[in-house]
Amino acid sequence: MPFRHWLPMGALLLSFASVAQEVTLTRLDCGSGTNDPRRFTDTFAYTETSRPFTFSCYLIRRGSDVMVWDTGFLPGSTPNATNKPLADLLRQANVNPDDVKHVGISHFHADHTGQLAVLKNATLLIGKGDWDGITATPPMAGANVKGFAEWIAEKRKVEPLTGDKDVYGDGSVVVLRAPGHTPGHSILLVRLKEMGPVLLSGDAVHFIENYTGFGVPGFNVDRAQTLASIQRMQEIQKNLKATVIIQHDPRDIDKLPAFPAAAR
Numbered sequence: 001m002p003f004r005h006w007l008p009m010g011a012l013l014l015s016f017a018s019v020a021q022e023v024t025l026t027r028l029d030c031g032s033g034t035n036d037p038r039r040f041t042d043t044f045a046y047t048e049t050s051r052p053f054t055f056s057c058y059l060i061r062r063g064s065d066v067m068v069w070d071t072g073f074l075p076g077s078t079p080n081a082t083n084k085p086l087a088d089l090l091r092q093a094n095v096n097p098d099d100v101k102h103v104g105i106s107h108f109h110a111d112h113t114g115q116l117a118v119l120k121n122a123t124l125l126i127g128k129g130d131w132d133g134i135t136a137t138p139p140m141a142g143a144n145v146k147g148f149a150e151w152i153a154e155k156r157k158v159e160p161l162t163g164d165k166d167v168y169g170d171g172s173v174v175v176l177r178a179p180g181h182t183p184g185h186s187i188l189l190v191r192l193k194e195m196g197p198v199l200l201s202g203d204a205v206h207f208i209e210n211y212t213g214f215g216v217p218g219f220n221v222d223r224a225q226t227l228a229s230i231q232r233m234q235e236i237q238k239n240l241k242a243t244v245i246i247q248h249d250p251r252d253i254d255k256l257p258a259f260p261a262a263a264r
Helices: 009-019 085-093 130-136 145-153 207-214 221-240 249-254
Strands: 024-035 051-062 065-069 100-105 125-127 158-161 171-176 186-192 196-200 243-247
Touching: 024 085, 024 186, 051 085, 051 249, 125 130, 125 186, 130 145, 130 158, 145 249, 186 221, 207 221, 243 249
Parallel strands: 065 100, 100 125, 125 158, 196 243
Antiparallel strands: 024 051, 051 065, 171 186, 186 196
C-alpha cells in the first residue's frame, strides 16, 4: 500500500478555518483639529503655522475575532478630542467592547491611548520599550500613564512586544516593530482579500511629506531609528504593493470606506 501522509482531523479543520476567515478594516474617527507642522520637522521643512490634523483609530475583524488599533483621545480632554466615546463607535459597528480580543497600541501618547479602559477583556499589544516607559518610576516623559491606569491596577492582560507579532498566526494582522518616535513604537500590517495589504503608520510619520521626504520631528526619541522605520515602511509598501495610511494626515482618510463601512 502506498504511503500517505494524514493530517489529524483537528489540524485539517483548523487549516480550513484559517483560510475561511474574512478580514475587514474600519476607520473610527477619534478626533480632529489642527497642528503646527513646524513641530514635526527638525530640518525646517515646513513654514506654515497650521495644518489639518486627524486622530484615527481602527477596528479589525478576522472572522469572529475583534481587534482595535489605537484608541484615540479621551473625549473632551483637549480641543482636538472631538471624538465620540470609543465604546459608542464600536457599538455602531455592531461590536460589544467586552468582545474585543486584542487592542494594539502604536505608542504610549495620549492621542492613541485615551480610551483603553473600556476594552477590559482585551489583551494589550504594545512595544516593550513603551510598556517599560509607562511602568517606570518615574514614568518616561510623554507616556500617558493615566490611560493605562486600569490596566495596571487591575493587572489586565498585556503582551509587551520585543519584535514583530503575528496576531493570528496566519499573516493577516501583524504588529511590526518601528521604533524612533517612542522606544517601543509599532505599525500595523493588515492583509485584506480585495484591497490588498494595508499599512497603518501609527506616528512613524505624521504627514505624507514626512513619509516621502524622511521627515523627523525634533521630539522623537531616536532620529536614526525613526529613519530606519520609515525606510522599513517604504520597503514593505514596495514589496507588498501595500496601501500606506498615515493616521494623522486627513488626506489619507478616503483610502478606506467611510464609517461604518469596512474595507475588505
